[in-house]
Amino acid sequence: MSIPATPRARRTRDRIQAVALDLFEQHGYAATTVDRIADAAGITPMTFFRHYPTKDAVVVTDPFDPLVAAAVGAQPADLPPLERVRRGLLAALDAVDPDDDEVARRRVAVVAAEPTLRPAVVAATAATETAIVDRLVADGTPRLDASVAAAACLAACTAALLAADPAAPLHATVGRALDVLAGTP
CATH class of the missing domain: 1.10.10.60 (Homeodomain-like)
Structure with a gap:
């Protein structure tokens, strides 16, 4: 939406x-x-x-998909797809203002406390994944590579957000998850 x-x-x-x-x-x-x-x-x-x-949409819908896709697309095309997605997600997070971070943390806390929202989270994540994959494919990345990179990064972010301290800044939580994927925990 x-x-x-x-x-x-x-x-x-x-x-x-x-x-x-x-x-x-x-x-x-x-x-x-x-x-x-x-x-x-x-x-x-x-x-x-x-x-x-x-x-459900009040909690799981966010305006960040175009921002994330653009941030992924802005990464150097010679990087491996996983690194482009990882860096793009971090760059997109840098653009989130503190008010949006607070709302996002509140939304994540509601989702973490309510297992019935998980299917809606999966659907929302699929939309983000599609935006990232489409951007990578448009830049010449094979669809399989783009899909695996996007899915891995988004799964790491989702796992971290659902397990994180709700008071922790969004950037720190997601950054930690993406560092794990990079092998720099």
Whole structure:
């Protein structure tokens, strides 16, 4: 799902997400309904669904896929695909502002506490993987090599995020996972 184009729509989307995260943290993901989120955000359920197709999407959808794909593409083409993806993910993380880092950490904490969200995480990760693979293939990397590199890096990031201290900065957690892949733990 793409981010709404207007500043007003973006503010509404951000407000929905902030309210939802507050409610998930206070009452648990399963106990929080879309109606409850909409009411607390001062919107209708229909407005909620204009911004997020499902309750899961509030937690697993992020705007970073184009940024990640561009950062991977900006890495030197002579690097092995795994290293291009690894460095691209680190570069993309450098571009995340502190507010987005905080929201991402809150989202990860909700996912880590709620196993029923794992299928939604897998679907969201698949979208990121596709964006990375498409970028590498466009630059001449064989599809198999691109797929393996993207899958390995994203699996390392997901594993680290789900096992990490929720207070740790996103960059540090993901950086650690990507260092392990590079053989520099």
